[in-house]
Amino acid sequence: MSSSLILSVATFLYGLAAVLYIGGWVFKKETIGKAGTAVTAAALVGNLAGILMRWAESYAMGHGRAPLTNLYESLVFFALCVTALYLYVEYRYRNRTIGAFASPLAFLAMAYASLSPNISDRIQPLIPALKSNWLIAHVITCFLGYAGFAVAFGVSVMYFVKKRDPENKSGRLSRIPDLNVLDELTHQTVMFGFLFLSIGIITGAVWANSAWGSYWSWDPKETWSLITWFIYATLLHARLMRGWHGKRIAIISVVGFLAMLFTYFGVNLLPGLHSYAQQ
Amino acid sequence: MSKSGAPSHFFRSLWDFFASIRLTVVLLLTLAATSIVGTVIPQNESPEVYARHYGETLFRLMDFLGLFDMYHSWWFQLLMVLLTLNIVVCSINRLSATWKIIFARSPGFAGSRFRKASNRVEFTASRSPEQLRELFEPMLQRRYRRTDSETTDGSLFLFAEKGRWTRLGVYIVHFSVILLLLGGLVGSFIGFEGYVNIPEGASQDTIRLRNTNQPLKLPFAIRCDDFSVRFYETGAPDEFRSRLTLLKEGRPVLQRDIVVNDPLRFEGINIFQSSYGNMRPREVVLSFTSTESGMTYTRKATVGTPVDIPEGLGQFVVERFHNRYQFMGMMDLGSTFLGTLTPSGGEPVEVALPLQHPDFDKMIVKRGIRKSDVIIAITDFEPHYYTGLQVNSDPGVWLVYAGFLVMIIGCFIAFYMSHQRVGVELVARGGGTQVTVSGMSNKNKMGMNRSVERLAGHLSRRVGTEKIG
Numbered sequence: 174m175s176s177s178l179i180l181s182v183a184t185f186l187y188g189l190a191a192v193l194y195i196g197g198w199v200f201k202k203e204t205i206g207k208a209g210t211a212v213t214a215a216a217l218v219g220n221l222a223g224i225l226m227r228w229a230e231s232y233a234m235g236h237g238r239a240p241l242t243n244l245y246e247s248l249v250f251f252a253l254c255v256t257a258l259y260l261y262v263e264y265r266y267r268n269r270t271i272g273a274f275a276s277p278l279a280f281l282a283m284a285y286a287s288l289s290p291n292i293s294d295r296i297q298p299l300i301p302a303l304k305s306n307w308l309i310a311h312v313i314t315c316f317l318g319y320a321g322f323a324v325a326f327g328v329s330v331m332y333f334v335k336k337r338d339p340e341n342k343s344g345r346l347s348r349i350p351d352l353n354v355l356d357e358l359t360h361q362t363v364m365f366g367f368l369f370l371s372i373g374i375i376t377g378a379v380w381a382n383s384a385w386g387s388y389w390s391w392d393p394k395e396t397w398s399l400i401t402w403f404i405y406a407t408l409l410h411a412r413l414m415r416g417w418h419g420k421r422i423a424i425i426s427v428v429g430f431l432a433m434l435f436t437y438f439g440v441n442l443l444p445g446l447h448s449y450a451q452q
Numbered sequence: 453m454s455k456s457g458a459p460s461h462f463f464r465s466l467w468d469f470f471a472s473i474r475l476t477v478v479l480l481l482t483l484a485a486t487s488i489v490g491t492v493i494p495q496n497e498s499p500e501v502y503a504r505h506y507g508e509t510l511f512r513l514m515d516f517l518g519l520f521d522m523y524h525s526w527w528f529q530l531l532m533v534l535l536t537l538n539i540v541v542c543s544i545n546r547l548s549a550t551w552k553i554i555f556a557r558s559p560g561f562a563g564s565r566f567r568k569a570s571n572r573v574e575f576t577a578s579r580s581p582e583q584l585r586e587l588f589e590p591m592l593q594r595r596y597r598r599t600d601s602e603t604t605d606g607s608l609f610l611f612a613e614k615g616r617w618t619r620l621g622v623y624i625v626h627f628s629v630i631l632l633l634l635g636g637l638v639g640s641f642i643g644f645e646g647y648v649n650i651p652e653g654a655s656q657d658t659i660r661l662r663n664t665n666q667p668l669k670l671p672f673a674i675r676c677d678d679f680s681v682r683f684y685e686t687g688a689p690d691e692f693r694s695r696l697t698l699l700k701e702g703r704p705v706l707q708r709d710i711v712v713n714d715p716l717r718f719e720g721i722n723i724f725q726s727s728y729g730n731m732r733p734r735e736v737v738l739s740f741t742s743t744e745s746g747m748t749y750t751r752k753a754t755v756g757t758p759v760d761i762p763e764g765l766g767q768f769v770v771e772r773f774h775n776r777y778q779f780m781g782m783m784d785l786g787s788t789f790l791g792t793l794t795p796s797g798g799e800p801v802e803v804a805l806p807l808q809h810p811d812f813d814k815m816i817v818k819r820g821i822r823k824s825d826v827i828i829a830i831t832d833f834e835p836h837y838y839t840g841l842q843v844n845s846d847p848g849v850w851l852v853y854a855g856f857l858v859m860i861i862g863c864f865i866a867f868y869m870s871h872q873r874v875g876v877e878l879v880a881r882g883g884g885t886q887v888t889v890s891g892m893s894n895k896n897k898m899g900m901n902r903s904v905e906r907l908a909g910h911l912s913r914r915v916g917t918e919k920i921g
Contacts, residue, residue: 298684301692301712301725357898364867371863375856384713386724386844386853387645389636391523392493403484407477413895414473432484443491 176226177294179219180249184215184287187252187280194272198348206269211275213256220253226266227296236298241279241312244441245294248286250312251437252279254320258365258402262324266358270348274327307380315373319433321366322405326430328358328381329423336420356419360412367405393443397436404429470541470772477534478716486531490522510548536633543626552624553871554616561600561611566875569890577885577915581608584885588876589916595907596874610876612738619894620870624862629888631855644668645846650676651731651838657700658799659843670843671719673699677707679728679837692725694839712799722847727840730787732773733807736831740765743817743825765826768803778805785812789830805830874907887911 192265197206226392227240240246259275286292335349350358382388389395408425411417469475493514502520504513518525555860577584585601588610603609638774646659646668655675658667678695691711698706698718710716711827715776735755740761741748749762755816758769770791785806794800801822805813817827873889889908892899 297686298688298690302691304691304711305713327607368860368863368867372860375860379853379856380713380851383715384724385726386715386722386842388849389488391495396487396491396523399483400487403480403487407480410473410476410480415477440491 176223178231179226180223181287182284183216183219183252184231184280184283186212186219186277187256187283190216190272191277191280194269198270198273199345201345201348203269206272209272209276210260210263213260213409214274217256217260217281219254220249221258224253225433231296234296236296238303239300239309239312240296242299242303243293243297243308244288244349245292247312247316247437248282249322251316251319252282252286252351254316255279255282255323258317258320258324258362259327262358262362266350266354268348268350270350271331272327272329275324276442278323278327279411293448302384305380305384307383309377310381311373314369314376316375317371317372318366319437321362321369322401322426322430322433325359325362325366325426328352328362329354329426329430332419332423334361344348352419356422359422360409360423362370363405363408363426363429367402367409370398370405375403394436394440401429401432401436404432467541470537471545472538473542475538476535476542479531479538480611483531483535486528489519493519495523496521499642505585520717526670527758530805532566532633536630539626539629543623546624550619551733554619561602561609561875562606562612562875563602563607563609563875563877565892566609566611566877566890567888569875569892570655571897572888572890574886574888575908576881577887577912578883579885579915581880583884584878584887585610587609588911591910591914592874592876596872607878608878610878611873612876613871615869615871619871621862621865621867621869624759625859625866626862628855628859628862631851631858635848635851635855636852638851639846642846643846643848645842647726647842648674648849649727649729649838649840650674651837652676655697658812666733671700672705672723672724672840673702673845675699675704679839680726681837692839694725694841696723706753708870718772720847722844722846724844725839726842729838729839729840730807733833733836734791734810735834736770736789736830738768738770739829739831740768740804741809741814741827741829742829761826764796766793766798768793768828770805776806777806785809792830793824793826793828795824803828807833868896872897872900872903874904876911 190209193205193209193212197203197209223239224246226247233239238264241250254388256279259272260280262275263269287294323434331349332352335355336347337350338344338346339352341347349355374395377398381390381395384448392397404425408422408429411425412422459853469711474554478587478670497513497520497575499520501513502514506514518527522528541882563850579587583800585608589599589601593609595614597614598612599608600611602749605735644661646661647662648656648659650656653676655673657673658669660666675697677697678692680693682690682693684690691827693711695709696707696716697704698716706716706718708716710723710725710727715722717723732755732820736753737750738759739748739750742763742765745763747763751759753768753770754761755770755773759766760767768791770789772790774785774790777785777790778790779785785804788804790805791803791805792800793803801824803813803822804816805828807830810831813822814827816822817824870893871892872891877890879885879886879888879889887908889904889911891900891904893903
């Protein structure tokens with residue numbers, strides 16, 4: 174059994190979970206949704222096991238480094254973070270319809286990691302710049318932040334879906350939580366994401382200072398993470414101090430998620446210090 | 453209007469301008485949008501590169517707007533200054549109100565406000581309000597920081613609160629941003645950032661500043677005793693390592709190895725492994741192959757010392773070293789030695805000996821590009837590197853790090869801690885008491901609702917009755 178096999182199984186399970194969540198919502202069957210939760214939990218275990226095995230394999234190959242160093246590994250870890258956060262939200266808010274909007278994100282990340290021809294899943298040794306204890310702290314916090322924003326994005330999309338007929342009492346839309354609950358959930362997940370994005374940027378800055386002697390050099394990835402930070406800071410201030418709610422908050426949350434995606438993927442198209450995250 | 457009123461009126465409206473959250477939103481979004489520009493236009497290239505790429509007119513305009521170093525341009529810095537003023541004024545404006553809540557001597561509980569709360573949980577108990585008070589008060593005191601009570605006609609109110617100070621969370625975050633900006637300012641005014649290349653065995657006490665390219669003399673000299681580079685089997689780099697000795701007045705004061713991610717810090721100056729390159733090897737091993745006999749001879753050689761070629765084929769001298777040699781102005785051969793071959797009874801000719809391609813001269817002779825009866829190659833050499841060091845000093849970094857720490861703590865307080873107030877109303881009803889638990893919080897209302905339910909659960913279990921609504 175190898176880590177790539179387990180991760181393939183986890184990818185399949187994520188896809189199945191997304192189908193079950195969406196099915197449970199569309200056909201208004203709680204049992205299908207429950208199956209979705211069970212499959213998601215299994216996928217999460219597989220995802221975690223795959224990461225741990227990959228870690229062990231890197232030791233067996235003599236490289237011995239945390240599996241958080243390239244695009245493939247980051248996508249796998251992103252799926253793990255999104256799923257863990259989603260399951261917590263499902264438990265806390267007792268609603269499985271959110272899964273129909275959140276679990277596809279985890280599946281897409283895993284599918285992109287395994288299927289894209291540009292992404293190598295080979296275990297490569299660490300280049301000098303990445304040999305640092307800050308690596309793990311930086312990557313984990315950044316991706317917890319990304320996961321928060323991803324779930325917030327899913328919830329914001331739900332907001333727009335629900336908004337079309339908020340008073341619906343029996344149809345599909347009735348299974349989506351109330352608008353004010355979605356608004357509150359967006360706020361909560363954005364705060365989670367913002368806290369961890371902040372810590373992620375901070376650990377990155379401290380790391381950069383110990384590797385290159387400069388805690389901030391306006392490299393495109395740094396700059397885009399700051400752009401993302403500005404956008405979510407706007408969301409928090411508009412909501413808390415100017416009382417923005419609902420649609421406007423959902424729009425900023427979607428824009429922030431797009432900025433986050435660009436920070437994650439788009440920056441690789443631009444030149445800069447984070448180039449090792451490309452392959 | 454009196455004359456003295458005008459400046460204060462002006463000051464007042466300026467203050468209001470900076471106290472507005474609308475300004476915050478506009479500034480944050482403007483910073484986000486303009487920051488994109490510098491990620492699309494490569495920053496700090498040479499003017500020639502930009503002029504060639506954008507054309508003269510566009511280049512002039514962009515240069516005027518500072519787009520080639522936009523994060524240090526006057527307008528971007530101005531946006532940052534405005535944001536800072538905005539943060540400071542907003543915080544001062546609101547802090548006095550928050551301060552009054554936090555440090556009020558009497559908590560100022562009012563039962564009427566709790567009666568309006570939407571998260572009320574009710575249950576009945578068979579004991580009297582006074583008896584319940586005896587039971588409940590210690591429970592509230594355990595869970596909350598401050599408790600109080602109020603008796604009005606027919607009802608007894610117990611109050612409790614905690615987390616008043618957490619209202620400071622947002623000010624802590626704002627303070628951290630100020631610390632970061634201060635740290636950045638200190639760094640840019642007192643600090644420096646430069647680089648220096650030092651060949652193995654040599655020492656340097658002067659670096660070049662990155663922004664101005666001016667030389668700067670350090671209070672000590674850096675000697676590079678050794679540089680080594682290690683690669684993985686895949687060809688990817690594994691480690692760059694420099695053994696450095698710091699010298700003061702010629703005497704060594706510190707010796708240490710540095711690698712990427714493990715810099716050397718000495719007297720407030722940091723030395724980082726940044727790059728490396730090839731210097732001219734001190735000694736090479738030459739091989740001479742006679743085309744006539746097919747025999748190959750090896751000889752050690754140093755630069756400038758002629759070597760006699762066996763079989764009376766002439767003399768060869770290694771002369772110049774090029775880090776990146778362009779053969780016939782076209783092909784980049786990398787690190788290459790140039791030497792002069794003087795065949796016996798012939799004219800001297802130049803021979804290129806690339807270090808990475810020992811078969812190069814064989815190809816030249818075979819193709820007839822140089823007519824010769826000897827093929828020359830460098831088969832071995834002792835690599836001689838220079839290490840590229842980044843040298844900087846940033847006294848502001850500690851302010852920045854303090855800002856980082858304060859920001860994390862502040863965000864946590866601002867997001868996950870709240871000022872919670874609960875009220876327990878006890879009203880005599882029949883032989884027993886109607887108990888109503890409700891709560892207020894300055895944020896996270898859902899969390900407050902859960903706290904109220906939990907508290908009501910604890911209280912009702914204590915008196916052993918069923919919750920009724």
